[in-house]
Structures are given as C-alpha cells and as structure tokens.
Amino acid sequence: MIKLHYFARLRELTGKGEEMLERDEITVRELLEWAETTYPGFGADYVQVAVNEEYTLLDDIIQSGDVCAFIPPVSGG
Amino acid sequence: MIKLHYFARLRELTGKGEEMLERDEITVRELLEWAETTYPGFGADYVQVAVNEEYTLLDDIIQSGDVCAFIPPVSGG
Amino acid sequence: MKPFEIVEEPIDIQKYADYVLHPSAGAVTIFTGNVREWTHGVRTLYLSYEAYVPMAEKKLAEIGKEMEEKWPGIRVAIAHRIGELQISDIAVVIAVASPHRKSAYEANEYAIDRIKEVVPIWKKEIWEDGEEWIGSQKKYPESGVTQQ
C-alpha cells in the first residue's frame, strides 16, 4: 500500500486530497504513468513526485508504506 | 555675521556646538583655513562645509546670514 | 513560533526580526511578499495558498541551513502563510540577521529565490472573472539531483 497526496490543481482535478494505491513496489515513472491514465489531464510531464517528503528522480523506486506526494509546479512566495 | 555649527569630533575639539563669525563674506576655503588656525587639530582637509544645509565646494562664497556647518566624515547607518 | 514554519494566521514581522537578532548582528534584513492587487493589468481579488505542510517546513529549514553554510554567522527565520489572503496581506516573511549588511541582503534574496524553486506551496489567483493555480511548468529532471 502506497499513500498518495494531491495538491492544488491536482487536488481539484482528482477530486481528492489523498488515496491509497494497492502496490508493493512501483517506480516514479510508472506512478506518473498510472496517474496520467487514471486522471486524464494530469499533466505528468510537469509534475514531480516526493517520496517521504523528498524529491525523487523518475527511476527511483517507491515501496509499500511510502508516502508519496504529487508536486505540480510550485508557486510560493 | 555667519553662523557656524560644530558636530561630533569637532564639537568636542572646539568645546562648542555653535558660534557666530563676524564676516560679511568668506569662501569655504578661507573658512576652513580660519578654523584650522583657530582650532589646532581641526583637520580641515577632511572636513566639508555645508551652507544652508547643502554641501559646498572650496571656492563657494559664504555670505552674512548664511548658516554653516562643519561636517567631519559621516558615519551613520 | 518555529524558525521555519507554515502558518494560517497573519504574519507579525516583529516576531521573526526578534528571533534572528543576536549580539553579533549589525544588520537585519526582512523581506515580505505581499498580495498585490494588479499583475500585468489584471486585478486580483484575493489569493489562496496551499502547502504540503510537513515537507514545506522541512524544505524551508533546508534553505535556512544552506544559507547558514553559504554566509557564516547569519541567523535565519522564514514563515509562509496559507489559506485565503487579501490584498496587502503578507504571504511570506524572510528575516536574516548578519554581522555585516552585504550578506544580510544576499542571503535574504537567495532565500526567496529558493522558496520559489523548491518549497511545495501553491498559489491560486482569484480574479473577477476566473481563477488559476499559478506555477511555471518545468519538465521533470531526467538525471542529477532534483531541483538543486
């Protein structure tokens, strides 16, 4: 089980702030592909994934128990 | 009559904050020479003169009624 | 207060100025980012900020650490507000105290640049005729350390 967080535009697009994904292991690239398929218009090319509050690269592996957040382009300040 | 103001090191050196100088007209250069002669250690080479709250050049002419201030190197901030 | 925090209440700059001040500090710089009414001729009614709070606070603290390494002797505090903000409200405050002024300015400007790059906070602009989440689109980095 992997926990997923959605923020800002993605929270509105998916209609949820978080959900659980039933996987034991998945790469960041695969997770983004899954999100793009599941939520058309996700715009995965411009979304980063944070795992346990750290930015990741596309080939990084996410494991059951990890907390993931989809990070659309930030705009604080 | 020309009014003279002394500040900081010069106020302590001259022992006064201000005084009147009995002149009708004097250049800035002459005023600084007068100050150096009157108050040994004045350090006129490093003192500017403001006339009516504006910085002046050495050849500027000061007239009776003007308010002069000797401005040692500033150190605000 | 925490020196690196996401808050929901109005930001009191004095609190952060007091926190960073120390006897070796000869200069303090405070930056606030405020809600501006007009941007490129479009009138903003208000803004709404959202954050991934724990990660945002962690990233703010990391930025503070980067700063203290780059400019030894400085002390830093950063807060970002989330929720609905009205015109002129403070969205972010950065306070830096330093022995000398040059580093106080440089470190402060570095902080706001970094916040806009890496801290998971999002701004939605609400206008009279619409609204939009703001954020410049950047492709996912293929390799190397992300967003350094």
Add this chain to the structure above:
Amino acid sequence: MKPFEIVEEPIDIQKYADYVLHPSAGAVTIFTGNVREWTHGVRTLYLSYEAYVPMAEKKLAEIGKEMEEKWPGIRVAIAHRIGELQISDIAVVIAVASPHRKSAYEANEYAIDRIKEVVPIWKKEIWEDGEEWIGSQKKYPESGVTQQ
C-alpha cells in the same frame, strides 16, 4: 511619523513597513542597522549617535527621491536614531515597498550605501578602554558636485 526622520526614541519597524505598503506592492524589504557588540575583536559597550538634524532629514528625503526616480513605483521610508544606543538597538531602518522584489532589494541596499556617504550623522564607539568618533577620512573634493 515623517517618512524621512531623525528620532531619539527606539525604532518600531512595523510603523515604517505599514507606511510604505500600498496595493501595488508585491514586495517589502526592511533593513535595520543594529548595534553590534564585537567589531574586529573589539567589544563595544554602547554607541552614541549625533546628527545635524535638519540637514540629515533633508538628505534622507533626497535619497528617497533618488530611489523613486531610479526604481519607479517604489515607496520609501527611512529613519535614523540618535543619542545613546545599546547592543542590538536599531540605529537605522529603511523600508521599501515595490511591485517586484528585485527593485525592493536593490533600492534598499542603495539607500544604506548613500546614507553612509552623504547624511550628516556621526557615530561614536564607546569601548571598555576608550572611545572614538568613527568616519573614514576623505579629502575635500576639488571640483564637480560634492559627494555624488
């Protein structure tokens, strides 16, 4: 308060931040110069500032005008305190509000540089074993506009 003033009481930064803020301001920078305990290994007990008050206020206002010409759209306030100041007390505050942050930082730093050049204010450092009026000695300019 006056936007460009010499004061004898403690400086409240919030007052100057509030003064400069306007609906087009997206960024506010506040700089404070504070009394530092240690300078080049020498311990300062306290400072004493003196000013030629009317000229100092006039020069501060001139600096503000220079800034508003160089960085259109900004709003500025500057105050300098005189008298005896203890460690960590604020000697000078510069507040700048601007549509964009770059000019808020640049204008603010310009202000403190100019203050140190042209405003008739003097600082005396008082140490355990002595005291001295501070100020780098510069020869009287022979020609041209003074201290531009």
